[in-house]
Amino acid sequence: MAASALSKVESVGVNLSNALEDRGLRRTATRMTVTGRIEQLNGAFTAEQLCRDLPGVGRATVYRTIRHLVDAGALCKLPILDGAPMYSIARIEHHHHTICSSCGAVGEFRHSTVERVMRSLAKEIDGDIVGHRMEIFITCNSCLAESATGKFSVHV
Amino acid sequence: MAASALSKVESVGVNLSNALEDRGLRRTATRMTVTGRIEQLNGAFTAEQLCRDLPGVGRATVYRTIRHLVDAGALCKLPILDGAPMYSIARIEHHHHTICSSCGAVGEFRHSTVERVMRSLAKEIDGDIVGHRMEIFITCNSCLAESATGKFSVHV
């Protein structure tokens, strides 16, 4: 992959528990467990998956913690066409996602051209643009290698 | 609004009941009722809204008909960050949506530059690109006029 205009997103020392503290929430053992697990996952995840990984933590707490993190802007929620939304750490302020249609793996990317296009569209769309979202559906390299069959819905 | 590179989507004589027939499904009175209602709505809608509008039709049938239409490619399903997905008639093969963050109104648009950007990204993204989705969140002109308060979540 070329490196030119596309900047791959690298870890930028996100600290989820700090994000919660900054919102005035208490630093509890349970929250450390949840945020710790999210940080050690290296990609996007669902609430259900987190519950499975952390049987010692109640479902409600997992959901509540996720919601706090989303509200804090530390996680971004990405809607999946069929099924539960996925979450991924918001390592940079504005980015888009690649979603593997086969295995569901989520990546983040940022591309200056996309943002430039948005600015040019602004002049032509009715109303004020307040934001945008873009997802690129891919078959990731490992799935290409395995030539796995599709599991996730794609809006082409 | 300028007309240049952005082509607004106009009705192109979509016929939803035909789309169902083309799939080998029977032309029933109930299905005509559902497709008729969808066609007379001039924007996106939720399953729930359709159920409310058509009290004579069972929920299950509404959901089943919507699914058939999506499978037929006659409707596109668009995931909403918080809440039920919305559906809109797929009048052109590939397009994107504008969603008013205030009233939820959905518009369709197509912009050649967006597609061009996708092609340039293809060279730089790991894996094969199989599709993409883009939503532009706006405050529509009527909401600007009313300066209504936001109701829909926005991923900025």
Place this chain on the structure above:
DNA sequence: GTGCTTGCAAAGAATTTGCATAATT
């Protein structure tokens, strides 16, 4: 008449909420 359709109600899946108990500050 045969097989697809429908509507109801029940089942499911995902998420939220009430509330008593436990932990943090």
Place this chain on the structure above:
DNA sequence: AATTATGCAAATTCTTTGCAAGCAC
């Protein structure tokens, strides 16, 4: 000590499914 957090179970919300009765072809 006061207040927030947790876990459980029940409640919600959205959607699908089983099934008997009704239509389309």
